[in-house]
Amino acid sequence: MTAYAIRRVLWLIPVLWAVATITFFLMHAVPGGPFTQDKPLPEAIVVALNRRYNLDEPLWKQYLLYLWNLLHGDLGLSFRGDRDVAMLIRDGFFVTAQLGILAFLTASVFGLALGVLSALNQNGPLDYLGVFVATIGAALPNFILATFLIVIFAVNLGWFQILGWGGPEKVGEILDPSAWDVKKLVLPVVSLSFLPTAYIARVTRASMLEVLRQDYIRTAHAKGLAEQVIIIRHAIKNAMIPVLTLMGPIAAALVTGSFIVENIYSIPGVGRAFVEAVLRRDYAMIMGTTLFYAAIVAVANLVVDLLYAVVDPRVRYH
Amino acid sequence: MQDAELVERAELEGLLTVTRERGLWADAYYRLTRNRLAMAGLVILIVVAGLAAAAANIHAVQRYDPYMDQLYDHIQEAPSWSHFFGTDNLGRDNWARVLAGVSISLQIGIGTQIVVLFIGLMVGTIAALGGRFTDNVMMRLTDITYAFPDLLFIILMRSVLVGRDWPVIDNPKLQIILAIAFVNWTIIARLVRGQMLSLAERDFVLAAKALGASPWRVVVQHMLPNSLGPVIVAVTFGIPIAIFAEAALGFIGFGLPPPTASLGRLVSDGYAYVQVNFWVAVFPAAAVAILMLCFTFVGDGLRDALDPRTR
Numbered sequence: 001m002t003a004y005a006i007r008r009v010l011w012l013i014p015v016l017w018a019v020a021t022i023t024f025f026l027m028h029a030v031p032g033g034p035f036t037q038d039k040p041l042p043e044a045i046v047v048a049l050n051r052r053y054n055l056d057e058p059l060w061k062q063y064l065l066y067l068w069n070l071l072h073g074d075l076g077l078s079f080r081g082d083r084d085v086a087m088l089i090r091d092g093f094f095v096t097a098q099l100g101i102l103a104f105l106t107a108s109v110f111g112l113a114l115g116v117l118s119a120l121n122q123n124g125p126l127d128y129l130g131v132f133v134a135t136i137g138a139a140l141p142n143f144i145l146a147t148f149l150i151v152i153f154a155v156n157l158g159w160f161q162i163l164g165w166g167g168p169e170k171v172g173e174i175l176d177p178s179a180w181d182v183k184k185l186v187l188p189v190v191s192l193s194f195l196p197t198a199y200i201a202r203v204t205r206a207s208m209l210e211v212l213r214q215d216y217i218r219t220a221h222a223k224g225l226a227e228q229v230i231i232i233r234h235a236i237k238n239a240m241i242p243v244l245t246l247m248g249p250i251a252a253a254l255v256t257g258s259f260i261v262e263n264i265y266s267i268p269g270v271g272r273a274f275v276e277a278v279l280r281r282d283y284a285m286i287m288g289t290t291l292f293y294a295a296i297v298a299v300a301n302l303v304v305d306l307l308y309a310v311v312d313p314r315v316r317y318h
Numbered sequence: 319m320q321d322a323e324l325v326e327r328a329e330l331e332g333l334l335t336v337t338r339e340r341g342l343w344a345d346a347y348y349r350l351t352r353n354r355l356a357m358a359g360l361v362i363l364i365v366v367a368g369l370a371a372a373a374a375n376i377h378a379v380q381r382y383d384p385y386m387d388q389l390y391d392h393i394q395e396a397p398s399w400s401h402f403f404g405t406d407n408l409g410r411d412n413w414a415r416v417l418a419g420v421s422i423s424l425q426i427g428i429g430t431q432i433v434v435l436f437i438g439l440m441v442g443t444i445a446a447l448g449g450r451f452t453d454n455v456m457m458r459l460t461d462i463t464y465a466f467p468d469l470l471f472i473i474l475m476r477s478v479l480v481g482r483d484w485p486v487i488d489n490p491k492l493q494i495i496l497a498i499a500f501v502n503w504t505i506i507a508r509l510v511r512g513q514m515l516s517l518a519e520r521d522f523v524l525a526a527k528a529l530g531a532s533p534w535r536v537v538v539q540h541m542l543p544n545s546l547g548p549v550i551v552a553v554t555f556g557i558p559i560a561i562f563a564e565a566a567l568g569f570i571g572f573g574l575p576p577p578t579a580s581l582g583r584l585v586s587d588g589y590a591y592v593q594v595n596f597w598v599a600v601f602p603a604a605a606v607a608i609l610m611l612c613f614t615f616v617g618d619g620l621r622d623a624l625d626p627r628t629r
Contacts, residue, residue: 011461018462023474030477139614140607141562143569147585147603151596256469263570264589274470275570278477286474293467 076284096269107196115204137198251300356619438506446514513545
């Protein structure tokens with residue numbers, strides 16, 4: 001188990017290195033430089049700017065320099081406002097993380113409830129509702145669902161607002177109730193949680209159905225245990241194991257979703273920062289955000305694999 | 319006549335089960351036609367694709383040019399008989415623009431899967447049959463693409479390709495197709511590799527080898543056709559993924575250059591005026607939804623029809 005864990009953690013290094021390398025060269029292959037504008041800057045300024053950000057060196061030297069700085073935890077400076085990329089990402093991630101966590105909690109609660117209820121009412125109306133939601137949620141992109149949510153709940157009914165983020169944007173404000181605006185929170189969180197809800201509901205339903213047919217459930221019935229006890233203590237607990245493996249895809253879905261959702265609702269998170277960075281060819285910022293996201297997805301996959309080995313002893317022997 | 323009646327009677331009474339022989343593909347086809355949801359999806363897709371194709375060629379269907387007809391005294395109108403889907407902020411007809419967008423989405427969805435199928439089949443076969451080293455390289459490569467958030471990579475690829483006047487790939491649609499395909503080929507490649515590795519152990523492959531068939535013949539004649547079922551399913555599911563990727567790109571501004579009426583851009587343009595006239599955003603969004611749902615239903619149907627384990 002320990003050897004397995006160590007091997008998996010070490011494997012993160014080449015993966016992140018590969019992501020960094022691919023991103024670095026792709027990004028430099030994007031036509032135009034960061035200082036290309038409609039109205040060209042004077043030559044002397046461009047030369048000075050290139051020197052400031054080491055852009056006057058040959059590409060391979062820039063690459064090695066970037067890796068060297070990265071090893072020392074230095075993500076470089078954003079061309080926009082000369083700010084530290086690590087700080088920009090930290091600020092953005094504070095917002096993105098709130099969005100992600102809220103969406104994840106929403107998805108867990110609704111997904112599990114929907115999955116369990118569907119399984120307990122197999123082929124009943126609740127089951128059809130659950131399967132319907134799971135199908136729609138899995139098949140439709142979040143910006144399409146967001147369109148309908150916005151048109152119905154923000155434009156026509158006027159229940160919610162759609163511009164900006166309804167949570168605190170600075171770490172110190174998190175306990176300050178005036179920093180939270182539920183009217184602005186609901187739609188982004190719901191839009192982002194659709195896909196994970198669908199995933200969780202689908203897998204929970206399938207795994208509940210499987211568990212309910214097991215012998216130990218019959219034994220529990222035979223012992224005369226109450227229905228609720230059997231479902232909560234015996235069935236749901238075991239049905240949760242396959243749901244754990246979903247954490248990887250869910251992390252990926254939340255990451256991908258955050259780009260779109262942050263752009264729809266003008267939320268100042270990392271996803272929006274990435275899109276703006278690509279539009280401006282803000283090299284250090286593109287590198288920083290890409291690595292950050294890749295690390296999140298890779299770590300999520302790692303945690304899932306390790307958790308799986310802990311929860312299900314059979315995995316360890318492979 | 320008498321015999322046939324007797325057999326039918328025996329069958330009805332459960333004395334005799336008659337199985338008519340059907341081949342794998344005929345059986346899959348039969349099962350697919352029984353699947354109502356998949357058939358409904360297929361019919362809707364054919365109708366929508368037909369409409370989009372007709373709109374591009376017949377003026378009576380399209381009625382207005384999606385780009386040129388800017389009616390400045392008819393801006394931001396709600397749906398009516400003269401404009402089925404209303405008009406946008408420049409007085410362009412949304413019906414014509416959505417149909418143009420559907421056609422682009424279909425081209426990109428299917429085009430991407432053609433590229434993906436080509437690369438995936440090739441790399442997957444090579445990985446499975448090319449020995450341990452190629453297999454390792456291949457699997458590490460797919461590991462890395464797993465860690466790379468798809469949309470991020472597509473956005474980067476798209477930015478690299480945009481505006482290039484390189485021969486062949488100077489077509490913006492092809493650039494989008496390539497950018498999306500670069501991320502998605504690993505799905506097919508992994509699948510083909512797995513199929514090939516398990517097929518290589520099967521008796522009929524051994525039999526073909528024993529009969530002296532060349533390795534090329536074994537792969538092309540015996541293994542590829544037998545691995546096609548899951549590949550067809552994956553390709554069908556890949557189409558809505560590609561349609562989504564293109565729409566998402568268009569939505570955040572990395573899609574086809576304006577004024578091209580891609581569905582993602584139409585939705586995003588509609589957002590700018592969602593408080594004034596929400597119809598502009600609703601119709602292209604519904605079009606993306608219908609395309610993606612129908613392809614998913616057809617994919618589900620194909621999976622159930624082609625997977626022998628569900629029988």
